[in-house]
Amino acid sequence: MSDRLFTQPQPADRYRHQRDPLLQLEKINVSFDGFQALTDLSLTIGVGELRCVIGPNGAGKTTLMDVITGKTRPDSGRVLYDQDTDLNRLTPVQIAHAGIGRKFQKPTVFEALTVFDNLEIALKNDKSVWACLRARLDGEQQDRIDEVLKLLRLGGERGRKAGLLSHGQKQFLEIGMLLVQEPHLLLLDEPAAGMTDAETDYTAELFRSLAGKHSLMVVEHDMGFVETIADRVTVLHQGQVLAEGSLREVQADDRVIDVYLGR
Numbered sequence: 001m002s003d004r005l006f007t008q009p010q011p012a013d014r015y016r017h018q019r020d021p022l023l024q025l026e027k028i029n030v031s032f033d034g035f036q037a038l039t040d041l042s043l044t045i046g047v048g049e050l051r052c053v054i055g056p057n058g059a060g061k062t063t064l065m066d067v068i069t070g071k072t073r074p075d076s077g078r079v080l081y082d083q084d085t086d087l088n089r090l091t092p093v094q095i096a097h098a099g100i101g102r103k104f105q106k107p108t109v110f111e112a113l114t115v116f117d118n119l120e121i122a123l124k125n126d127k128s129v130w131a132c133l134r135a136r137l138d139g140e141q142q143d144r145i146d147e148v149l150k151l152l153r154l155g156g157e158r159g160r161k162a163g164l165l166s167h168g169q170k171q172f173l174e175i176g177m178l179l180v181q182e183p184h185l186l187l188l189d190e191p192a193a194g195m196t197d198a199e200t201d202y203t204a205e206l207f208r209s210l211a212g213k214h215s216l217m218v219v220e221h222d223m224g225f226v227e228t229i230a231d232r233v234t235v236l237h238q239g240q241v242l243a244e245g246s247l248r249e250v251q252a253d254d255r256v257i258d259v260y261l262g263r
């Protein structure tokens, strides 16, 4: 196993198996006023892996992301990042600075600012909005924003107010706001929700190209989308891992069929 994984991103390989872990959740328990939302949940995401997490409503998918980002503290269990960083000891801001970026289902961009300004603020995320806009970008930062604009097909929209973008373009912009920060792990909650078919196809292509360079955890209900992107799928049910494997494997699992068909 390598010492520090971040210096050794693995090449994209659609059929790779999980190798070195980037994120390890060990026996996580979370309860809300006596209601057990996660129970002994263990999950490992490998470096460069693209993992999809599926499960019926209330299965614990959002709570899982909340635990990883420090929004919710588990009652017990460990969350290890890059093998030796205990995320339970870090604040949400420290976790973000450690390279974990999260995109919520609903796009949250600064609507009154331009696409470029949104990316600029995200890139200098440790200052206030106005301090960010006053501080000058260096050449490297400028290049990074240009690269992300191109990748997300927003080059023609750079000077446009973000509020005037389509829903799908806002989703892309928010993904861009994560990418300019060069995260190691991206947590994406239903990224294709509300997108057109063409935008969904491009999102799938984009995620495939990001895997390998970044690790991705994608929570998604759209099975067609999951089928296009996933290496491995984790099925959550009632706060526990019900099954894990390729989409084909988990779809053939009787326990998964029971949960989805409500038998």
Ligand SMILES: Nc1ncnc2c1ncn2[C@@H]1O[C@H](COP(=O)(O)OP(=O)(O)OP(=O)(O)O)[C@@H](O)[C@H]1O
Residues within 6 Å of the ligand: 032, 033, 035, 036, 037, 055, 056, 057, 058, 059, 060, 061, 062, 063, 064
């Ligand atoms: N702050 C909270 N207080 C009380 N119960 C909560 C809280 N957050 C989540 N829960 C409960 O924990 C369970 C898991 O919720 P969670 O939102 O993680 O599920 P989910 O898989 O993301 O569902 P969905 O697909 O509907 O978004 C649900 O039964 C939910 O009602």
